[in-house]
Amino acid sequence: MTDKMLRVRDKKTIRLHWFNALCWLLLIISGFGIISGDFVRVVPGFWPEFMQGLFGGNENLVLTHAIVGITWMIVFALFILFNFTSVVFPFLKNVLVLTPMAAIKDTWSMVVTLAHLFGLMKDTPVPPQGRYNGAQRLLGTMIIFCSLLIAASGLYLFFAPMFLSFAETALYGEIFRWALVAHSASVFLVIIGLIAHIYFAVVEEPESLEAMKSGNVDVDFIKHHNALWYEELKQEGKV
Helix, strand or coil, X not given: CCCCEEECCCHHHHHHHHHHHHHHHHHHHHHHHHCCCCCCCCCCCHHHHHXXXXXXXXXXXXXXXXXXXXXXXXXXXXXXXXXXXXXXXXXXXXXXXXXXXXXXXXXXXXXXXXHHHCCCCCCCCCCCCCCCCHHHHHHHHHHHHHHHXXXXXXXXXXXXXXXXXXXCCHHHHHHHHHHHHHHHHHHHHHHHHHHHHHHHHHHHCHHHHHHCCCCEEEHHHHHHHCHHHHHHHHHCCCC
């Protein structure tokens, strides 16, 4: 390894990343506290009881959950608005998987990478990767679309009972039930992805965690793990 470090994250992106992580932590903690009852239970019964008691009732807990969620939406909306050209569009261009061929290619890359972790397919090399590898691109795409669904369904779940008459129009209630399903399913998909994301960042590739702390990555790490990106950086004269 060399001592040459390359700055790959600016401070505002790093701050947004950790703001997002904090919001997700608070939303998961409060969200699991809202869900209670014998019919639907995703955490031990003591947790909803504890959280609702801590906040003085489920209504206050729902309000707190909504405030954190809406704050999360507003901050991201403002970040996108003021940084779309410089940060957001390049990120989306690199991370989004929008075609069947791209999905197949990234899935194969992810399969080979995971197989190597378990000592399998040792003779099969991982295809050269760009700035984000196949698993990161698939995960990023899923999280982006799930986040949009979480935001839209969450707004409906919170505001619809305030402004719409469910008693007069059955459709509102039907939409509410499907919004709840979409909200919950999207959250669980993101949680599964975040578990994998945290594992790789902490255990397998701590260099990527360093990039989200200092903004810097060792050039040799990029060369080894992201060969296509390394070639782009060479052409740009950055390495």
